[in-house]
Amino acid sequence: MTHHPFRTASGGFIDRSKPVRFRFDGRDYRGFEGDTLASALLAEGVRLVGRSFKYHRPRGILSAGPEEPNALVELRSGARREPNTRATVAELFEGLEATSQNRWPSLTFDLMSVNGLFAPGLVAGFYYKTFMWPSAFWEKLYEPLIRRAAGLGRAANAEDPDHYEKAFAFCDLLVIGSGPAGLAAALAAGRSGARVILCEQDFRLGGQLLAERREIDGRPATEWLAETIAELASLDTVRLMPRTTVFGLYDHGVFGAVERVSDHLPVPPPHQPRQRGWRIYAKRSVLAAGAIERPIVFAGNDKPGVMLASAVRSYVNRFGVLPGRKAVLFTAGDEAWSTAADLSAAGAEIVAIIDSRPDANPARADLARKLGARYLAGGAVTAARGWQQLDHITVREASGAETVLPCDLLAVSNGWNPALHLTSHQNGKPVWNEAAQAFVPGDVPPGMAVAGNAAGRWTLAEALVDGDRLSREAVADLGFTPAPAARMPAIEAEATGLLPVWRVKGGRGKAFVDFQNDVTDKDVEIAAREGFRSVEHLKRYTTLGMATDQGKTSNLSGLALMAEQTGQSIAATGTTRFRPPYTPVAIGALAGHHRGRDFRSTRLSPTHEWSRQAGAVFIESGAWLRAQYYPQPGENDWLTSVNREVLAVRKGVGLCDVSTLGKIDIQGRDAATFLERVYTNGWANLPVGKARYGLMLREDGFVFDDGTTSRLGENHFLMTTTTANAERVMQHLEFCHQVLWPELDLHMASVSDQWAQAAVAGPRSRETLARLVDAPHDISNAAFPYLAVREITVAGGIPARLFRLSFSGELAYELAVPARYGDAMMAALMEEGRDFGITPYGIEALGVLRIEKGHVAGNELNGQTTARDLGLGGLMSPRKDYIGRLMATRPALTEPNRPMLAGFKPVNKADRLRAGAHFLDLSSTATMENDLGFMTSVAFSPHLGHWIGLGLIRGGTSRIGERVRAHDPVRGGDFEVEICSPVFIDPEGVRLRG
């Protein structure tokens, strides 16, 4: 039998037959299945678990839940190391490794704790006041030092080896929390047949019932709990999700939740994620998240051994752990009195019960007597003392006398704060409730109801009634026939009297308001004195309520002290609103599988497999993976391959995939009219069987996109767009049709994915194609001239479309076949072109060919250029209205000195041009005022034997023959270039018409 020094003999929701070994700071310990790291450490007598953020004070375990500010550890090691894990919610597993944080060299001997000796200087606003100047010191000296001294653990420095998932769920009712209110809600809705999801952040359902010795209908509440869970599990419309934190509420009932699928295992099982990020769409919700107990501010209240009373009950009753053997209870209300009884029943000595309320209540006196404890009504703990852990406390009795009480556990309770965070995520403002002495939900988001403790209704009976009633109302609202009201079980009356004590003055030493950020009562006083009095300023000036716990145990004490300083009520002081997430969420759970290469989807062209087999080097181009070039044996650098591919097109025939271009099929009586309105140039007169280059503007007059559009029939057009803008153009055209001109009779559909398309370019392209095109189709120059388009068949009956288009300036065609024939088309063209030396080329060569020909592409269509800037002003029809027509006439857009497209070649032919270089006059200095424009695209032209460029320069082609400098401060180039025509090859267009 495993022996844990602080484990009770029996009881609790742990499996004593299943010991679990774990390590903390290099030492071996044992716990049981069902333990958290915190409960197992306490069972082993480990009470010092961390050092505080600023003063490096020894810290223990304050709570038993997600609100924990102190017990933050690094969990696991290596690539799975995870900082700031709350030991209070970390489920114990075999081989768990945890390390304390923020201490050096060791937890018990921390050199940084000297910070505490200089403490008077480390008060609120310290960083702002001290590290102001010289400003250069900030980055080099102050910040690194501060970061080393004040830390919250180390993130793993290797890639996370685990997987994360995104998942989606839909329900009628989402219940958040599985305490009595949540269970009652889930049961009522489940019985009506509604789809219910019940989320519980803990690994065990039951909420506060797990931590209390209560009776329902005269039987232990745990029996009611087991029966209720069993019934819920039997309902097939109810989904129970333990280990799932609902961390945020977004618009319209969309909740974010994170399920810790494998956090309780050493490593995730095969094919299981570590965590799953859920998006839950709920028509209605019941928030039954319970409440968080408040500590009391007094000197030394952060000493290990000072613990929330509810946490003490949780360790005793749920985990069978005694957090101490000589206990004192310090409470401001009735509710925590059960702590003393529970501790006593578990074998601890109750030294004293200090109830800050001055009235000496006979019933309480009687209970204290039964427990053998002193009852100090109207007393207060002024200080907790001890070296590294609690040893004794000093108490000021109602009479004013000071007493010293030895003890190793001090349970404190100052009432509760409802866990109403989700009600605030949609801007709902919590309101102060005098009866509950707490902020309770104010405006509740649409569709949400709040039950039990989360609403500031503190008794078990209220929780059960609320959950049942609110749930039945919600499902009735959705049209379900609600189950009859549940019979309310008999529950013993509970006293919930409370008179909060926000701080005890007079003790020597620091009194902490916010444990995690080391904010003391004095810091709040300083903030008030220096004018940072609004709650938002208080937070930012003192850091109160920041970091991983977001002030779950500290916010209200801070507000109360500020209220005291300003002489206002707490209600008038107000509270900050909460934002998601409720507790920290790993980025991995939000990203799911979308990381690395899967960050976004990668699209593959229908000819991808052929290109891969042909040895292509691929490059990401927008969403696509495209063939960049096809290296041949012996070619060691990309430029060699690209030059070969370019020359093959100029001298023989080349083959390139162009399937990624956007393709939109437009049909209808008014299709031509529609094109007239969306393109700058004319379309009504385009004959059937011909293609035309089209230019599209945005309504603000700048160029949007370009492409060729073919007339396949009288009322049938096929538009192509650039690869990058395919979706945007479709959206724009649908806008134009549905919103601007709904009276036009036409339909359109994207057919981008339906066709595989290849450019066959070069003087031998006709001969190549002629071998593939089926017999009756004549593609001779006479029958199929430049810009001809025809629906044909190839390779013995495969439907195809042939376009005589040229991006390269050579005799060229584009052949389209249904996408499934993509790879086969490429293979067939290679076969038929073998005699002519057909050469596959990638998008690098495609780019060189278009720059040699002076065609604009993405670099020039950059959203800041007009048609005139690009030398395309002639395409702007004066005879019709079209999108962008009027705005393109604005003076600044027609100003003659705008940078306009021109070609550039280096004066010294050996100079390598660089895109992005700025143009300057020969003698001017490199300033913004002297800037003439910039180089947009460059390429090495194997045809000309030197680098060439396209760019935008003031004056444009009117300055042909002049010399300017291409100044490139980024890469250090500055040399002369000559302005020339942007068309470097065959300016008369003889080749492409040949």
Added chain:
Amino acid sequence: MLISCPHCGARDSQEFAYLGAADLQRPDGLEASLAAMTDYVYLRENPAGRLRELWYHRGGCGRWLVVTRDTRNHRIEAVEPARPKGTEAGA
């Protein structure tokens, strides 16, 4: 945020693309003044409250929708097709 597309049902806003205010009348580019067209392109109300705005259901039916939304709390009052009734083909 959920938008109830009249064709596809309630869908997450991630399926939609946003454009902005609905009900603008595009001036005729041959007849309108530059000032009128400039207003059409750039000038928008920015109400704290009810706003009729255009959304495109790009991940669904491809329809442009007019969504009436309260900008203060994202509550949606109505969702209707932007294309006026009776202009669909065959109508």
